[in-house]
Amino acid sequence: MAGTILKAKNFNAFFGQNQVLKNINLDIMRNDVVAVMGPSGCGKTTFIRCINRMHELTPDATAEGEILVDDKNVYKMNLIVLRRKIGMVFQRPNPFPTMSIYQNAIAGYLLNGIKLTKSKKDEVVETSLKRVALWDEVKDSLHKKGTFLSGGQQQRLCIARAISLNPEILLLDEPTSALDPISTSKIEELIYELKKNYTIIIVTHNMQQAGRISDKTAFFYLGEVLEYNVTKEIFTNPKHEKTQNYITGHFG
C-alpha cells in the first residue's frame, strides 16, 4: 500500500503565546523512515508529539491547522483510537517499573482494559518481542521486572510495547540518545526491519544515524521546515545554506 499516510497542512503549535511550529506542510509516505533533524529547540519533538496529540498534555499547549493520518484529521479523531494507531517511543527508556517484561510487552492491552485469552497474550508478547529481537534474550525471564534489563534492552522493550498494538506509524523521539553505541546500532538495525511493517518518524540529533537509516529527512529550523527531501539529497546537495551549515557541523 503505497501513498501518503500522513499529511501536515498549515500546521502551527504554541506553548502559551510562544509559537513553536510555524506553518508546517509535510507529506509522509507509507513505509518510509523519515528523520526529523535540526538544532535544539527547533520544534522537532513538538512536531512528533502533535501527531499523536501528546502535545496537548502540556498545560497551555495549543495547535492550529491540520494533521491528516489516512486522510482523517487527528484533531477530530477519538484520542484513544488515534494513539493506538500511532505508537511512540521516548528519549529515555521508560518500561513500567511495576510491571514484568511480559506485562510491559502487552501494556497497551492491559492499560486499555482489552481482555485477551492466555494464549493470545502469549502470542502477542512473543511476536512483539521477536520483532524487536529481544525474545531470545528475555524468554526465560519474562516475569522479571522490565527495569532489570540493560538500557538498550529496555528501549527495545519499549518499542515492543509500542508495536504490540499494531500501530501504523511509529514515532521515535531520539530513541538512542541515552544508549551506548552497541545498543544504538541494534536499535538502528531494528528500525530497518520495522520499516517493512510501519511508517517511522524519528527525531535524531545524530547526522550519521539519519544518513544510515532514513529514506527522507526533514530539516527543522526555528519552528519551520526549511528543507524536506530524500536523505541522500539533503546530505549531498542541500538547497538551503542553514541545512548545509548544520550538517557540516557549523552550528547546532
Added chain:
Amino acid sequence: MTINRSYRKIKLQYIGRKEIRRINFTEASFKKMLLLSAIGLVVVLLAIFVTLLISSLPSIKAIGVGFIYGKTWDPVVDHYGGLPFLIGTLLTALLALIISIPFSLAVGLFLGEYFRSGVISGIFKNIIELLAAIPSVIYGFWGLFVLVPLVRSLETTLGVPPYGVGIFTSSIILAIMIIPYSVSLTAQVISLVPANLKEAAYSLGATRFEVIKNIILPYTRSGIFAGILLGLGRALGETMAVTMLIGNSHIIPTSIFSPGNTMASVIANEFTEATGDIYLSALIEMGLFLFVVTTIINVIGRRVIKRFSIN
C-alpha cells in the same frame, strides 16, 4: 613549570597549617555535635521506656499477664484488665482509617495529579494544613456539639441505643484529624510519579483514569501506605478528642455504636483520681502497653512499606 610550582606554594602558604588544623577541628566537632543530638534522642526514648517500666512494676507484679487479656477494669477491688481498652483503641483507629482512606486517596489524587500547582491547589493545601493545626480539644468540642447529636439521630433511625457518644463518633473525629497527614504524603508521592511513565501510558491510548489505576497507584502504593501508617500512628495515640467523645465505658464494645474507652483515653480520664498505688501503677502500665502496641504496629508497617516499594 616554575611559575606553576611557585603559584601552588603561595596558595598552600596562604591557607596555613594552623588554619587547616582549625578547619579540620570545626569539621570534626560539627560532626560530633550532630551525632550527640542523634544519640540524645535515642537516650530520651529509652529513658521514657525504662521509667514507664519501673513505675509499672508494682502493677505488673500484682496483676501479671492478666493485664493484657483481663476483661474487667475495676479500681475499687484493684482488678485491672486492659482488654476492653486495647479493643477500643484498635477498633477506633481501624474504623478511622477505613473512613479516612477514600478521602485521603481522593484528595491526594486531586492535589497530586489534577491540580499540582496554581491558585486552587495552593488554597486547598493551606486549608488542609490548617486542619492539621487545629488543637484536638477543639475537635472534641465540635464533635460534642455537632457530631454527637447527628450520630444520636442516626442511632435512633437505626434502632440502636442512642448514646451519641461512642466508638463510631470517635472514629469519625479521628478520621477527620488524620486525613491531613495522609493527604499531604499521598499528594506528594503522587506528584512525584515520573512524567515519562504517564506519557508512555497515554501514548498507548490509556485514559486518565486508566493511567491513575494502572500506573500511578501501583507506583505509589508504598508511599500511600506510609501515609496511612502515619495516620494510624496518630489515631492510636490521640487522646483529648477521643476522651471527650468515646463515652468512657469499661465494657468491651459490642458494636461500633457502643461507648468504650481507648488506652489513651482511660489514662487521661482516670489519672487524676488514681488514689491507690496499684491503680496509678496500672495506668502507667497501660501507657507502657500503648507504647509497645504502637511500636509493634509501626515495625509491621515499615516491613509492609518495604515489601511494597518498587525496587
